[in-house]
Amino acid sequence: MIALAFVLLAQATMPGPAPVTGVRTPEEIFEQRCAKCHGSDGKAQTKKGRELKAKDFTKPKFQQHTTDKEIVDAITNGLRKKKMPAFKNKLSPEEIQALVPFVRAFGKK
């Protein structure tokens, strides 16, 4: 018991591979900012997603017809006519870039 407690204590004080605080992963950003409309599964089967007719990111048609630049543009500047909000004041360019492979990954499932 005491030995176990010591091991746990030692682990707790060690600088483990835990993510550095303040850095958000694409998963966290998507969950926080995008899932409301696009769904955690990228299929847009949420109340908002259906209302605004957001596309299903898992469909090959979406993946083939959308370029990386269009993904970056949509997130950065939004799509005004389609009611997608702009994120240039909320996310850094690096965070927006990191969302591209994340959006792409929905098509690979």
Ligand code: HEC
């Ligand atoms: C208020 C709802 C809403 C939120 C929040 C939202 N979107 Fe959208 N998004 C839309 C709608 C509506 C469209 C237009 C229909 C479509 O293409 O899916 C769209 C389109 C897109 C497209 C396709 C762009 C294109 O050229 O076809 C991508 C990629 C995208 N969103 C990613 C994101 C990401 C990443 C986030 C979070 C940072 C996000 N969206 C947040 C509603 C939203």
